[in-house]
Amino acid sequence: MNYTDEEICTQYGDRPKDNRGAVSPPIYQTSLFTFDTFEAFTHAQLYERENYVYTRGVNPTTELLEEKLALLERGEKCKCFGSGMGAISSVFFSLLKSGDHVLFVNNIYGPTQQLLEHLQNFNIEHSFSNGDVESDIKPHTKLIYVESPGTMLMKVVDLRKISTIAKKHGIYTAIDNTWATPIFQKPITLGFDLSIHSLTKYIGGHSDVVGGAVVGTHELIDRIFTYGFQLNGSVLSPQDASLIIRGLRTLPLRMKQHQDNCLRVIQYLTTKEEVLKINHPSQWKGGAFSFIDDQMTGYSGLLSIELKEGGFKKVAAFINQLSIFKIGVSWGGYESLVNSPIKENNELELIEQGIGTGIIRFSIGLEGSDLVIADLEKGFQALHSIKS
Template sequence: MHLSEILMHLGEDRHNYFNAVSPPVMQTSNFAFDSLDDFRQAIAQEAQQPVYSRGVNPTVAILRKKLAALEHAEDALVFGSGMAAISAAILAHCKADGHVVCVAKPYSWTHSILVNYLPRFGVSHTFVDGTGPEQIEAAIQSNTTLLYLESPNSMTFELQDLEACAAIAKKHGIPTCIDNSYASPVFQNPIDFDIDMVVHSGTKYLNGHSDVVFGVLCGSYETIGRVFAGEYMTLGGILSPHDASLVIRGLRTLELRMQRTHESALEIARQLEGHPAAGKVLHPWLPSFPQYELARRQMTGAGGLFSFYLDADTFGQAERFFEGLERFLLAVSWGGHESLVMPATAFYGVPGREDSTTPWNLVRLYIGLEDPAWLWEGLEKGFQYMRG
């Protein structure tokens, strides 16, 4: 199916709502039935039929269809956050005394559910350098029930060879799940490489306007049906109809936004590579990136997120860069219209928390939809202030 068809028309049965171009927001918690037989039939098909909006809501159902198609999946579920989607995917594939293999340096809250939550129920884990498939295979145990990937990750952007990982997992009878938030379905479709499940923090590129927090899990009808009947309905981490409508609106420009942010970020990353105040630049689309060839083989773009190291002698000098920096908002997350900066230094000296293990001179940039030349002027302000 063509990308334009998915983003602009799929799932939108306009003749059902007065031929309105934009789908209505079905802001209702409940649905009524004309007869007991209709009621029974709907309950029997609650994964497909509106009964109660914790299960199926018509506005949310349109979004599900679009997201499944974007990821070349059979079906999808949407959640109230990316972490709700990740948690549902992991919990659905865990059992007592089981084991999860996860790539090293995943999203911090993915790390948390594996380290702080699942061990309460006897589920162990192994974090493994996923840059070599042989390392992943070596980590698999007889009780392993899930291989969890994140390619690239969202700080230093290590990739996994998705086709090789899928082959290893299938040889051992283990399902695979990947966080595809970095690349978006515009630039990477893991299911095409035989990965079983795809999750997103849809808060990022999919929504794209920094006004909705949501997540998505994509997979086969069988997988999604099982998660719907289990973790989705039981834990209730759902997305509201109103927020679903905002995401549908955001999807209209997904392809345009992804191309713009990819081109602008690559332009700035190339400029940073030659800058005397910047050290190594970590961007999968630069030939200097260690896994450049793999990135080009399984991705068609890299979006707006990348990192670089400041050529700073002291922690204080690094902090001066951010004091002088202009035109970037100091914030977490990415994927919206606005450009952001997240300094590693922000995670040092936080009351009640241990200092980060990320090098203090690492800087993560997200390049939004602004003019890259205008953004570069803001970066130069930071470099000038850092050098004094």
């Protein structure tokens, strides 16, 4: 049966008839499950992926969340984790061995890069694509790992093209799909093997829970269950799984509102002479980016801008004038957030990474675009009082 995204997020799997009519499914807040006989217990231990034995394996609350996420992504199976990095690391630990190579495509989340740098100690190599993915593949490339849109600069790459190249060479593909969520992008339908999420962001949606997920085939998720999940122990608690299920109920509506608010803010930003560049997929259309309409059905509220006159003092002056925008890490909650990678002593490092010294990242929340725009105007006014 084919379910709509809205049906999956709101009603799929709730089974009120099995739960005394409860409209919200119960939270199985338990560490272990008991059995009537020792024979039943030993059988369940042999097949722990299909039986409730210990919450470090399978739990009914977390399992419902996994079913919903797998359906949303149009994948076969999902495994949830205690954090986004728990999900990401599970993929590397489960699929890679000594002598393998990982090819990064696009701007990649910093801790993901740091993890691969650590894995160099175990003879696992990595490199970044220069834009021509096929020419960057090495004989020992095992995994192509993508973010699209990418971290900080929100660049978009052609997922269908990358998955086709990978299949030609027998290489796994994985994508961090947190920016778009399964509402606006479904990489598995474009040929990707694995789609990864930080559930902390839009899917949780309320900045009160940390979690991660990997969606893929039965074969790959079973492998990840054994090596990347159970043996590494990044377990999502039943309580947190319930909070994320709650977040899913409003995900389609929230994503549409994030998009609408963000596009109005971008329209305002295009009028500001202080802005050199706006980094958001909605700004790239046609030509080399004609594939965007094929792989994305909408846009989230995460963007960045680059000021014409950058530097730590300018960026700090802008950010410090904001009040609706809160200064903090992460994104994807109900609140508007602002951040920048610039520090007092890292301008040369940013330039080497291809990131301007006037870059500011905004997560456009649900407060309303008029409030957000008025807040941004205060930041722009502050720039004129700061000498470069």
